[in-house]
Every structure is written in structure tokens, then in C-alpha cells.
Amino acid sequence: MPLQLLDTAFPDIKLIALRQFADERGYFIEHFRAQQYQDLPGQNGAFVQDNFSHSKRDVLRGLHFQNPNGQGKLVRAVQGSVYDITVDVRADSPTFGQWQALVLSSEEPRHLWIPPGYAHGFLVLSEQALVEYKCTDYYTPQSEACLRWNDPNLGIDWPCEAPLLSDKDRNGQTLKELLEAGRCPAAN
Numbered sequence: 001m002p003l004q005l006l007d008t009a010f011p012d013i014k015l016i017a018l019r020q021f022a023d024e025r026g027y028f029i030e031h032f033r034a035q036q037y038q039d040l041p042g043q044n045g046a047f048v049q050d051n052f053s054h055s056k057r058d059v060l061r062g063l064h065f066q067n068p069n070g071q072g073k074l075v076r077a078v079q080g081s082v083y084d085i086t087v088d089v090r091a092d093s094p095t096f097g098q099w100q101a102l103v104l105s106s107e108e109p110r111h112l113w114i115p116p117g118y119a120h121g122f123l124v125l126s127e128q129a130l131v132e133y134k135c136t137d138y139y140t141p142q143s144e145a146c147l148r149w150n151d152p153n154l155g156i157d158w159p160c161e162a163p164l165l166s167d168k169d170r171n172g173q174t175l176k177e178l179l180e181a182g183r184c185p186a187a188n
């Protein structure tokens, strides 16, 4: 059965509805089938790394991207709900600096496909959240960039004024600083 790709504000970022089989025991979801996830918009290769993070309410993780070694990400909120942000950081993109917010919740099982070229992060809306995501390239710390969550030039509308951040994220760079430092990828 082919994937059901749902459009978002960016043409190459897609929501993918997952089928949930509920019964008196609970539910079953076929979470990933490699042959279906081979030709997503902007996909730069097979999924090679799975990540998993657990966070409390008001935790904000991000906004991160890698360049080089850009990672496509297939993100799901396995438990709880998150306010998920993607920002176009491709220097020559007509939507450079634009962002979108989507709520990912375990109540509505969906994957969010994010090709390389976007900074990604999320704010936890529920008491806690388990987020699982597959990546199309390996974590390469030396190529990771951190875009400041509250960059005034982006004007991201976060539903929390004082999120809980890592030191790294608290000290993220503005998109202007990242662009001037040559850290933003090209659109291809």
C-alpha cells in the first residue's frame, strides 16, 4: 500500500499518516517499511540512524541541522505531543528563513518527513514526550549547526516564553550569523 503523503507549508516536507490497528488489547502500528520510504521528496539516501528522545513539558530541543552530512529526518511523537518547527536554512532557497509549525501527537500517529536543508526542533506540549526519528545520514557533531530558537529575524511563534533549553541551544546562532559563517547549505 503506497504511503499517504500530506502536504505542509513547504512542498518537500510531508506528513505521512500511519495506520493504527486498535483492539481490546491496545493498538498495533506498522511503523516503517523500507521499500515504502525510498523516494521521499528531497531524500538523500536510506535511513541509517534511529534516534529517540524523552523530554518534559516546556523542553525545547533545537533548532539543529547538519551541513555537510545533511540529515533527512522521519520524525514521530511516540508518546505525548510536541510543537514541531522546521526552518528553511538553504541559502539560495526562495523560502530561506521561513518556518512552519506543526503539532505532532501520539493521538494521531503520523511521521513528519523533513529532507536535509531545514533546521528542526520541537517544544514539548504534554507532561512528557517521547520522540523517535530516523535519519538519512549519521550524526556528525563537527557538522552540526544550532539556530537560535528565538532569532528575532525569524519571529517563530512559540507557545512558551521560557522553555527549558540545553546550554548549546541557549547559545545558538542567528540565521544571519550562520549564513555569514558559510554554515547554510545550498538548495541543490
Ligand SMILES: Cc1cn([C@H]2C[C@H](O)[C@@H](COP(=O)(O)OP(=O)(O)O[C@H]3O[C@H](C)C(=O)[C@H](O)[C@H]3O)O2)c(=O)[nH]c1=O
Pocket (backbone or CB within 6 Å): 051, 053, 061, 062, 064, 073, 120, 121, 122, 139, 166, 168
Ligand atoms: C543528535 C545526537 C546527539 N548525540 C549525543 C550528543 C549529546 O551528548 C547528547 C544530546 O544531544 P543533543 O543535546 O544535541 O540532543 P537534542 O537536543 O535532542 O538534538 C536533536 O534535536 C533536534 C530535535 C533534532 O532534530 C536533531 O536531530 C538533534 O540534534 O546526545 C548523539 O550521540 N547522537 C546524535 O545523533
